[in-house]
Amino acid sequence: MSVPCTHLDQIRDVQPRTPDGCEECLELGDTWVHLRLCKTCGHVGCCDSSPNKHATKHFRATQHPIVQSFERGENWLWCYVDNVGMEPAR
Secondary structure (H helix, E strand, O other): OOOOOOOHHHOOOOOOOOOOOOHHHHHHOOOOOOEEEEOOOOOEEEOOOOOOOHHHHHHHHHOOOEEEEOOOOOOOEEEOOOOEEEOOOO
């Protein structure tokens, strides 16, 4: 049995700050593999399979705990603090 996320109260109804890609990679002119949306502030960062790992760097800098996949056809959340994945509430 996995440990439940204890940070669900930090999920906000956010708009992506950069709907066309990773915020930092776009500024750098770099590429990414997959995108993650911060559910606290709307930051869009690249995943840990990407060279720059901006989503995780955003978490470390801000302590915003939950990201959602920002990929078409994917609908899941990840809590960095509790190290647990989950489906969004319907």
